Amino acid sequence: MPRCIFCDAELRQDTKPEHILLDSFGGRKTTRKVVCSICNETFGKTIDDELAKQTLHIRNMFQLRSGSGGEAPMLRRVEVGQDKIDIKGDGTMRRVAKPFKVTYPSADKVEVQFTTNELEEIFRHIPDVAAILKLPEEQVREQIFRSTAHSIEQRPDFANFTYLFGGPDAIRSMAKAALTLWATHVGNNEVRGEPYAATRVFVLRGSADFTFTRSELDSRAMYDAAEITRRYGPIFNAIYVASDANGRVVAHYTLNNVIGFRIVLAEDGGVPSRQVGLISNPLDPAVWTDQAASEIPIPFAWLDAPDYPDDLHMARERIVALHRLYQSLMTPRVIGRISDEVFAKHGFTNGDDSVPQGALERIIREISGRLAKHQLSLPHEETISEEEIRALWAAWAAKRKR
Numbered sequence: 220m221p222r223c224i225f226c227d228a229e230l231r232q233d234t235k236p237e238h239i240l241l242d243s244f245g246g247r248k249t250t251r252k253v254v255c256s257i258c259n260e261t262f263g264k265t266i267d268d269e270l271a272k273q274t275l276h277i278r279n280m281f282q283l284r285s286g287s288g289g290e291a292p293m294l295r296r297v298e299v300g301q302d303k304i305d306i307k308g309d310g311t312m313r314r315v316a317k318p319f320k321v322t323y324p325s326a327d328k329v330e331v332q333f334t335t336n337e338l339e340e341i342f343r344h345i346p347d348v349a350a351i352l353k354l355p356e357e358q359v360r361e362q363i364f365r366s367t368a369h370s371i372e373q374r375p376d377f378a379n380f381t382y383l384f385g386g387p388d389a390i391r392s393m394a395k396a397a398l399t400l401w402a403t404h405v406g407n408n409e410v411r412g413e414p415y416a417a418t419r420v421f422v423l424r425g426s427a428d429f430t431f432t433r434s435e436l437d438s439r440a441m442y443d444a445a446e447i448t449r450r451y452g453p454i455f456n457a458i459y460v461a462s463d464a465n466g467r468v469v470a471h472y473t474l475n476n477v478i479g480f481r482i483v484l485a486e487d488g489g490v491p492s493r494q495v496g497l498i499s500n501p502l503d504p505a506v507w508t509d510q511a512a513s514e515i516p517i518p519f520a521w522l523d524a525p526d527y528p529d530d531l532h533m534a535r536e537r538i539v540a541l542h543r544l545y546q547s548l549m550t551p552r553v554i555g556r557i558s559d560e561v562f563a564k565h566g567f568t569n570g571d572d573s574v575p576q577g578a579l580e581r582i583i584r585e586i587s588g589r590l591a592k593h594q595l596s597l598p599h600e601e602t603i604s605e606e607e608i609r610a611l612w613a614a615w616a617a618k619r620k621r
């Protein structure tokens with residue numbers, strides 16, 4: 220029976236499968252023959268979690284599902300102007316705010332402001348507001364019907380997000396992935412040997428010294444990026460491990476084709492002149508390979524020559540490319556969502572052939588207006604009439620009676 224490369228525990232038939240590229244990154248390649256269940260679980264809750272956080276924005280932006288099909292992560296409390304919003308993995312947004320605020324602008328005046336995601340939520344808070352104002356619920360409700368309501372939709376400007384990559388724990392997770400991948404290629408005994416001792420300790424416990432001397436950011440464009448993106452899409456994740464004739468073993472880990480890391484797994488004495496590579500397309504997790512070393516081999520010299528110029532020029536260029544990609548990939552989805560919403564608001568379904576000409580023109584005008592605002596990142600705002608609020612109340616009250 221093979222042994223865990225980190226703690227020497229014997230691996231069994233029922234050892235939990237370890238994802239080499241994180242499941243949350245869309246990784247599908249797993250192994251039961253390298254890492255024991257206990258190490259797997261411990262890493263998952265600590266260093267893997269830290270690495271996963273670093274691509275949270277990207278995964279949310281592109282609505283990237285995990286390798287096992289889980290929804291993209293939610294972004295919590297993103298600041299948009301005066302508001303904070305949660306952006307769910309499917310792109311829908313919810314305001315994070317107190318549902319209502321009671322203020323007294325003068326001695327004889329009281330103002331109640333509601334901030335909710337659905338108008339119906341206001342109805343649910345009527346008893347609380349009535350209690351605070353010491354008024355009958357019915358009176359509060361009538362007041363609400365006659366006040367002005369606005370519906371606002373706003374999209375945060377993704378260009379304002381800052382990207383922070385790296386940090387000791389994230390690098391430990393990458394080193395763990397690289398060692399695990401290497402073990403599937405050269406065997407556990409090789410990776411459990413002395414040349415890799417420092418890397419194993421680093422993965423298990425961390426080491427400031429290792430972080431500084433053996434890992435480095437790499438902002439160069441990926442080697443043969445054109446071919447890799449042709450096969451695995453524009454925001455691929457890639458892990459390569461290779462050794463030279465002296466048995467120096469280095470890993471190169473690329474996150475979403477935005478930033479790379481070089482980690483020295485063994486300074487010398489490892490198995491010489493080998494290479495293994497894993498690439499995955501997070502836009503379509505079914506598309507991946509663990510045969511990258513033969514499909515798209517990368518020279519050892521390139522892998523072992525990371526570069527990270529002070530002006531961060533390359534990294535910025537790649538982030539700009541990422542945002543351009545966002546516009547081109549995600550705009551059609553936004554158009555679909557807005558069209559569906561507007562059609563529904565007018566009582567039709569998108570694509571319905573029987574929409575009368577006059578209504579269709581109004582719908583198209585409204586869709587164009589909302590899209591134009593969306594493209595300019597302007598809030599979309601509309602006033603809700605008293606009739607609309609009364610109708611919603613009637614529907615809500617009827618639903619509650621049932």
Ligand SMILES: [Zn+2]
Pocket residue numbers: 223224225226227228254255256257258259
């Ligand atoms: Zn273990």
